[in-house]
Amino acid sequence: MSFEPVTATEMDAVLRAALSPESLAVQDDTASHAGHAGHSGAPFGTHFSLRIRASCFNGLSHVQRHRLVYDALRDLMPRGIHALAIQAEPTSASTPVSS
Numbered sequence: 001m002s003f004e005p006v007t008a009t010e011m012d013a014v015l016r017a018a019l020s021p022e023s024l025a026v027q028d029d030t031a032s033h034a035g036h037a038g039h040s041g042a043p044f045g046t047h048f049s050l051r052i053r054a055s056c057f058n059g060l061s062h063v064q065r066h067r068l069v070y071d072a073l074r075d076l077m078p079r080g081i082h083a084l085a086i087q088a089e090p091t092s093a094s095t096p097v098s099s
Contacts, residue, residue: 005045018072049085
């Protein structure tokens with residue numbers, strides 16, 4: 001099965017369209033995982049980290065916020081993403097800190 005690897009720019013655009021974040025930073029960490037299990041040898045598109053702050057996370061638990069991110073990225077995940085580190089923050093301070 002052949003697929004086009006995901007880029008950080010593509011992931012950024014999808015998250016912006018789906019979640020309208022106040023701030024968002026997506027980083028492709030693939031190169032730093034060369035030689036690790038799950039690294040396909042691709043130069044990009046398998047390991048990502050992101051930090052997102054959005055009002056749609058207000059009032060949601062940590063797990064609920066992560067579910068929203070994964071739901072937004074559902075079409076990209078099958079394209080070879082092996083690892084995704086998510087830091088999802090609400091814009092309000094009245095959000096639960098535990099899951």
